[in-house]
Amino acid sequence: MSAASIASFSGRSVLVTGGAGFVGSHVADRLLSQGAEVSILDNFSTGWHQFVPAGARLVEGDLLDPGAVRRALEGCEFVFHLAANADVKDNLLQPRKCIEQNVVGTQNLLEGMRAAGVRGVAFASTGAVYGEATVVPTPEHAPFPVQTSIYGTSKLAAEGLLTSYALGYGFRVWIFRFVSLLGPRYTHGHVIDFWRRLRRDPTRLDVLGNGRQKKSYLHVGDCVSGMLVAIGGSGEPINVFNLGHHEWVEVDESIAVITATLGVKPRIVYAGGERGWVGDSPRVLLDAARLRALGWAPTRSIPESIVETLAFLEASPFVNDRQIPPEGLPR
């Protein structure tokens, strides 16, 4: 990645929404290591006090609370907007939540930025906006997709708010369509689901779908690097980048890595069906050529990332203590 121009926020004041979460805390860490002043806005619905980096200013609050947004933005020049409801699998159980948190919440943030004169924002969108992509690997200009999940819909709406604000109010926006991420502080997704089940019963593993879903994953460290490379190498009012690995793995391959790492040999019981859940896309592989052209490339394989994720989970029993609802649990 020697050719890449990595954005530096040294000496700049940056807000990270969701900065107590998986990706947000890594972004905050990286910015602090660059010498930035970092503020964090998090409501701790899925964030963790354990992840908040030392040296960051913490505003505990919700994007739906304009006062919290205003306080969080005080003195800031740029925003990494990573706070979100990321529950892609279960969004049909609480269909309003994604819209409130990811659409209305994002607009609250953008309105706060307008009022405060902050015009630069990087946003975590998702490959889910491609629905069931008809072109794989999927480029940013893939055919107009049908939205298959409220989660994807909410992220696409947030993208549209950002691009509209770029054109209408002079914002400069970086939109990143992530694949699923892995690595330290991962607390949500199939690896933790399988890990929890295998801790409970190492002799049997229940799997959604038929095990043949094939998806790409990315290490959170490579993701943070990708964002900084994109911001360093592009500066249009609107900048949209896929951010994913060129590799993908089947669920069954992932299970093989997980069970081998944990030293267990469960009987695998498939729920059946091509999709793991309603709105699940059975094939996810993003074409990240646009970002690669700026000099970025992943540094870890997907199996390496799975192993590192498991090491984090094994060393962090607290992530297994939080159940739904998360309220009232020890921090």
Added chain:
Amino acid sequence: MSAASIASFSGRSVLVTGGAGFVGSHVADRLLSQGAEVSILDNFSTGWHQFVPAGARLVEGDLLDPGAVRRALEGCEFVFHLAANADVKDNLLQPRKCIEQNVVGTQNLLEGMRAAGVRGVAFASTGAVYGEATVVPTPEHAPFPVQTSIYGTSKLAAEGLLTSYALGYGFRVWIFRFVSLLGPRYTHGHVIDFWRRLRRDPTRLDVLGNGRQKKSYLHVGDCVSGMLVAIGGSGEPINVFNLGHHEWVEVDESIAVITATLGVKPRIVYAGGERGWVGDSPRVLLDAARLRALGWAPTRSIPESIVETLAFLEASPFVNDRQIPPEGLPR
């Protein structure tokens, strides 16, 4: 259109949201003429009591009020969802309005439908979801667009809610991406803007942009027919149709028709620029081949539709009385 299979709602109970508005009232008329029982939900923010057809059950209320939605849905089997904030040009002045009314309001309706067991819905989306299309005429599967307006963003989000509810909750949805519509009861858009200005001062006409924007328009009657043909001829869980004319006209051609019809010869003063406003797409022409394959075709030319629109405006001085804000005006 002899080959087309037109949906009949005879004997069925149908809710038309926005049924006191331009398109909604025409839909309600057509359904009543088929022998349907029609309920209308309208908050009269842009609707008119003059447009509510005799024989329809009227619920005066807002999509943001769950009680009003519940009352409106009582006994209904199908919904035409036409209520919306349609102010594409000025949405940057009130950026939250489109999201509240078109996204949150649409989700309120869908949640009301879930609760009431209503599963069929036809929805008025917009060609604005294509942003500045790179392919013209623009088909439904055009390359993934960048959203250029909060209006388009809000409609695309509503589309995503419908398709997610189709997959997640067993809805059957028809999504129509309209071009701008013309005809009787038209009260919003460039024809009324020009008509108002020329009534005030027939010697001068101020025009946004450079007059070269080229767009397609459709007569509201052809639009209603198109929806019924689509519903009659398709029945997937998700059905997406462009709905627009194969003709398009430049702003200057439109002005020529308007001034000739009104018998005025104003000096034309252009504001300049390729776009009429931020987020305006200078070229709008939708590829409606999918709907045409079902036997639909427009029956009026665009100039004919402009002339008919002007005839309505001349005969309906009340539409010129309502200014922003519309509250408190005589109905």
